[in-house]
Amino acid sequence: MRVMILGVDGYIGFPLAMRLIRDGNEVSGLDNFITRKRVKRVGSDSALPIKSFEKRNSALSEKFGSKVDFYYGDASNPLHLKKAIVAAKPDAVVHLAEQRSAPYSMLGLKEASETMSQNIMSTLNLIYAIKEVNKDAHILKLGTMGEYGTPNIDIPEGFFDIEYKGRRDTLPFPKSAGSWYHWTKVHDSNNLMFANKIWGLRITDVMQGVVYGSRTREIDNTGLYTRFDIDEVYGTAANRFSAEAVLGMPMTVYGKGGQTRGFLSLNDSINCLALALKNPPINGEYRVFNQFDEHYSINEVASMVKAAYLEMTGTEPQVQHVDNPRVEKEEHYYNPEHENLKKLGYVRMKPVSAEIKEVIADLQKHRRTLEKLKDRIMYGVRWRDSKDNING
Numbered sequence: 001m002r003v004m005i006l007g008v009d010g011y012i013g014f015p016l017a018m019r020l021i022r023d024g025n026e027v028s029g030l031d032n033f034i035t036r037k038r039v040k041r042v043g044s045d046s047a048l049p050i051k052s053f054e055k056r057n058s059a060l061s062e063k064f065g066s067k068v069d070f071y072y073g074d075a076s077n078p079l080h081l082k083k084a085i086v087a088a089k090p091d092a093v094v095h096l097a098e099q100r101s102a103p104y105s106m107l108g109l110k111e112a113s114e115t116m117s118q119n120i121m122s123t124l125n126l127i128y129a130i131k132e133v134n135k136d137a138h139i140l141k142l143g144t145m146g147e148y149g150t151p152n153i154d155i156p157e158g159f160f161d162i163e164y165k166g167r168r169d170t171l172p173f174p175k176s177a178g179s180w181y182h183w184t185k186v187h188d189s190n191n192l193m194f195a196n197k198i199w200g201l202r203i204t205d206v207m208q209g210v211v212y213g214s215r216t217r218e219i220d221n222t223g224l225y226t227r228f229d230i231d232e233v234y235g236t237a238a239n240r241f242s243a244e245a246v247l248g249m250p251m252t253v254y255g256k257g258g259q260t261r262g263f264l265s266l267n268d269s270i271n272c273l274a275l276a277l278k279n280p281p282i283n284g285e286y287r288v289f290n291q292f293d294e295h296y297s298i299n300e301v302a303s304m305v306k307a308a309y310l311e312m313t314g315t316e317p318q319v320q321h322v323d324n325p326r327v328e329k330e331e332h333y334y335n336p337e338h339e340n341l342k343k344l345g346y347v348r349m350k351p352v353s354a355e356i357k358e359v360i361a362d363l364q365k366h367r368r369t370l371e372k373l374k375d376r377i378m379y380g381v382r383w384r385d386s387k388d389n390i391n392g
């Protein structure tokens with residue numbers, strides 16, 4: 001299969017490229033390296049060392065005998081994206097090339113507007129490019145479980161049956177996102193659904209949980225790390241807690257810590273995406289996958305990191321409940337369904353404790369890099385303080 005990965009230099013994109021190449025696919029990719037720049041803009045960096053994309057791509061040739069056919073470009077620019085798709089002729093496009101930090105989108109109007117315009121436009125550009133170039137290509141788009149919010153009822157996979165005033169229908173489940181970033185994903189989902197309705201495009205819309213972890217089979221075999229963010233703006237909870245534990249800092253839990261979300265490891269995320277590519281939607285189908293292994297409260301995540309670190313080092317990390325910078329429920333019902341990927345044969349590979357131990361071991365190995373980022377972990381983005389910062 002010819003697969004194009006938009007966002008091939010990212011946390012998920014690079015290991016996905018390795019998996020697909022190893023499995024014998026022809027892989028092309030597009031990136032403008034904007035995550036590298038944005039993470040530096042908030043004073044941080046990848047805590048695990050990564051080389052330039054050019055060097056990592058050459059290493060792929062050495063390890064697997066094949067590399068990514070790479071296009072430098074901005075997915076939110078319709079010409080860049082269409083040119084790359086015309087040249088690469090993909091059978092499937094995995095769209096990961098969006099601004100992916102909720103806190104970044106809440107810094108102020110400038111960052112909110114950047115996130116809104118670039119995320120929504122990149123998906124719209126992709127929809128039009130696929131319609132014009134190859135209507136049969138499969139669009140595999142990364143959304144987030146955060147699109148649904150935390151309703152007081154079970155969350156289905158995209159659609160639910162509803163009866164209202166004596167009439168019944170199957171409708172998209174109402175979304176209730178918690179940051180400008182998460183709302184861009186809701187808008188993307190609406191646009192993808194509409195593109196499917198009017199042009200019959202084949203679309204998988206993945207509602208992905210929070211990803212943690214530093215390893216996949218290919219990273220284990222090649223030693224080629226993917227980026228690993230640990231700061232408050234770009235690092236997700238379990239990865240940040242692991243870094244805090246290794247640095248001997250308290251793990252910073254927001255508020256009461258009862259906030260519950262779906263989580264999955266990097267390795268499981270790559271497995272799910274590879275499975276979705278192998279089993280594309282039928283012509284004219286728009287399908288939604290809720291992609292996560294388990295749901296945990298933030299307190300449970302902190303406890304798991306604590307237990308793993310204690311077992312590995314004999315030292316018990318502390319937990320500090322800090323003022324919640326976000327506007328969110330701190331105790332709530334949470335029960336999302338996640339059956340569609342399991343029906344395709346998805347099974348989780350390792351227990352969460354094993355994946356957390358690998359993260360801790362990797363961070364310990366690169367302790368000097370981590371030490372340099374110590375002061376950058378807590379950035380202090382507060383949802384209520386997001387300002388109109390367009391004029392400075």
Ligand SMILES: NC(=O)c1ccc[n+]([C@@H]2O[C@H](COP(=O)([O-])OP(=O)(O)OC[C@H]3O[C@@H](n4cnc5c(N)ncnc54)[C@H](O)[C@@H]3O)[C@@H](O)[C@H]2O)c1
Nearest residue numbers: 007009010011012031032033034035074075097100142211
């Ligand atoms: N990591 C998670 O926990 C998580 C959870 C749910 C959903 N997602 C979604 O999965 C996708 C990938 O996430 P990730 O963690 O790999 O993010 P990432 O930021 O590490 O990777 C995204 C890549 O896309 C590139 N990119 C961004 N905007 C671009 C643009 N306009 N043009 C070209 N390239 C661009 C970046 O430079 C980066 O290399 C994102 O859409 C994200 O919202 C991630």
